[in-house]
Amino acid sequence: MSRTQASVLGLIALACAHFARAKIDERDFDAAGVIERDVAIIGGGAAGTYAAVRLREDLNTSIIVIEPKNWLGGHVDTHVAPETNTTLEYGVQSYMQYGPTVALFERFGVEFGSFTSRRLATLNVDVETGKTLDYTAPALNDTTEGLERWLQFVEKYDSLVEPGFWNFPSPDKIPAEFLMPFGEFARKQKIEAAVPRIVTISGVGVGDLRILSTLQVVQAFGLAVTKGVVEGTFIQPKVSNSLLYQRAYELLTDDIRLGSTIQETERDPTGVRIIIQSENDQVKTLIKARKVLWTPYPSQGNLKPFDQDAKELQVFEPWTPEWDYVGVASIPCIPENTSVQYMPRAVEPSDHLAIRDHPYFLTLGTTGPPGLHLFRVMLGANFSVTHEEAKAMVTSSVQKLVEAGTVNHTGHCEVDIKALSAHNGVLWPRGSEALEQGFVQELYSLQGHRSTWWTGRSWCEEYSSNVWAFTETVVERLLKSL
Ligand SMILES: Cc1cc2nc3c(=O)[nH]c(=O)nc-3n(C[C@H](O)[C@H](O)[C@H](O)COP(=O)(O)OP(=O)(O)OC[C@H]3O[C@@H](n4cnc5c(N)ncnc54)[C@H](O)[C@@H]3O)c2cc1C
Structure with a gap:
């Protein structure tokens, strides 16, 4: 039986099952x-x-x-640290001033202001061992230039993908750049230096970013978000993201x-x-x-x-399914005001496109308030991860930092996960x-x-x-x- 015949029979069987119910x-x-x-x-x-x-x-x-x-x-996801009554957003962080956003906040009397991300010292570590990586992240100017080139690209095709793909062209008319593997596109258009920023914000490409079609990266990081980053115009509700x-x-x-x-x-x-x-x-x-x-x-x-x-x-x-967890954890052995980025060794010395060459990524970033050693946890994987497994991955990844001597601590580091929620999904x-x-x-x-x-x-x-x-x-x- 040919593949076509098999799939036709499969469809008929499914349709019969549907009507027999x-x-x-x-x-x-x-x-x-x-x-x-x-x-x-x-x-x-x-x-x-x-x-x-x-x-x-x-x-x-x-x-x-x-x-x-x-x-x-x-x-x-909003967590309130009981020690200080401080509101911590560990899911959605901020919003773009695009579409109905501002009108929606105003309608519900949700006051908002500019979003400013915390300035943290970045520690890039090997996801396997917890050792500090010999990785040189792109200079700020190079990141900005890369983002501006990406902005020009997404601007050119925005009407095809936003709002939604209603006007997306038929297969024979799809712009060739959309179909290009992202790795090839990024090198050709010289946007590699923007890649760490794109993946950190969007979480796109767990496993291998380069094989995605460029369209999939556009879906994860299109015009409105790129503009928000380049122009610094993100906003955030003053009380909490949950208020709306x-x-x-x-x-x-x-x-x-x-x-x-x-x-x-x-x-x-x-x-x-x-x-x-x-x-x-x-x-x-x-x-x-x-x-x-x-x-x-x-x-x-x-x-x-x-x-x-x-x-x-x-x-x-x-x-394609993906598994994502975000949370808040108290991690006493990591210095405050630090962002720990677990990355594959393949990024050394500066291969920005290799940043997602591993089946999972983990980021731990200080949230404040000072003195509590609280970190926002972001874990993304291309394999099935349960809630308990996610907790264990965070704890063991922290322990790797201790064992590798990357953080100054002896013995077991007592990680206390205060909140953790699943944000799994499926991708095209x-x-x-x-x-x-x-x-x-x-x-x-x-x-x-x-x-x-x-x-x-x-x-x-x-x-x-x-x-x-x-x-x-x-x-x-x-x-x-x-
Ligand atoms: C960790 C994380 C951080 C993000 N940060 C930002 C950010 O800072 N800014 C931003 O603009 N966007 C952010 N996003 C993007 C985010 O996806 C969108 O902001 C938005 O939440 C998507 O809305 P949605 O309605 O599609 O999905 P959701 O907001 O997830 O809503 C789907 C709802 O459906 C419910 N549901 C699930 N399964 C079923 C079922 N079987 N039956 C009935 N109901 C079901 C869920 O409980 C949920 O309430 C973030 C996404 C993630 C995962």
Whole structure:
């Protein structure tokens, strides 16, 4: 059997399995257990919260938000150090003044100011041994020049990718630079010196940055974020990044189901039916909606109860998973005002493009307040890492610094992880092959298919401001389809 025949048979089998599944029976629910709305929004992070506010408050559309955590905000993580009552942001750090961002903060009375990152002494260490690396990071001028060249490039093509990829050209018209492996592009365009900054901010390229298509790096580090870095125009809420979401929750409480997970779904062109279960009381509720807006990352695990059809499976199955953790840890053996960057030895003496040549990266950066030895933890991996394994990786990586004599400490360094949260995701298929086979067009052809609309960072450039701007374009189209 040829590969094509096998895949056709596979698709038929999947479609049959889909239709053979039992139908949701409304008679299993009493009247209080059925909710009818225009739009069911899955996920209450940046995209879901924004869509909920716009649809219900401005666009006269009834909604319900389904969110498994007990709070809104997605990648926003705020920790308060009890010793000093200091607020520490260990998830989302700052925002670009792009799209609806400023208007959104103003709408919810969230005061903001300029974002300034802490000046820290950088310690580049070997991820394997914890020994100091003989690596010379790019000079500031070279980084700036590299970023300015990158800015010119992303500016040239911004209308193809932002907000979202609605206008992305068909495979035969994709700009050649987008398809180029990023390593080749970076050398040709002389932007290597900007690479450490690009990867530190975006986390892109764990395992090997060079093999990504340049488009994937654009998705992770496009025009708005590059401008924010070059012009120094990032902003940050004064009280905390969580405040926006707390206020949105206060406004929308009646239409938000926190601690709820999807159990089963039926979607077709006439509408959607979703059974959700609350983790607190185990009660099941049936949601009947005319449309559903999906916002979390579309991994197979997440989509399992979402009743994918063959068309959706074909698009979503080949994505690459990534494991990301951020947290706050007290690490008494690392001097304060330090950023420890765990990197592969391959970067020596100054191969900036090799910075992600390892299956995982770890960064530990002082957060303040002074005296508490608190560090923000950022761990990214291209292999499966559980919560407990992430903690163990942080602890053992710190111990490597002690054993290698990189930090001045004897014995065991008592690492106390105060907070740690997972920010796993899935990335578009790597390299240029999928793009050349029309991946973007196939992805976007799912918009509206089976009464389902899609938004979130998997569909556009990945920062909150880009996600909000893109969500606006989805909401506009969704409304027309109601
Ligand atoms: C560590 C980290 C730091 C970042 N820092 C910044 C930054 O400083 N500035 C910036 O602009 N951007 C930052 N980003 C980018 C960030 O992705 C966006 O800002 C934004 O959070 C993306 O919004 P979203 O709605 O797509 O995803 P999220 O905000 O993650 O929201 C998705 C929501 O869906 C929920 N969910 C997950 N699975 C399911 C399911 N099966 N069913 C129902 N709900 C589900 C999640 O709990 C979550 O609440 C950062 C990302 C990470 C990972």
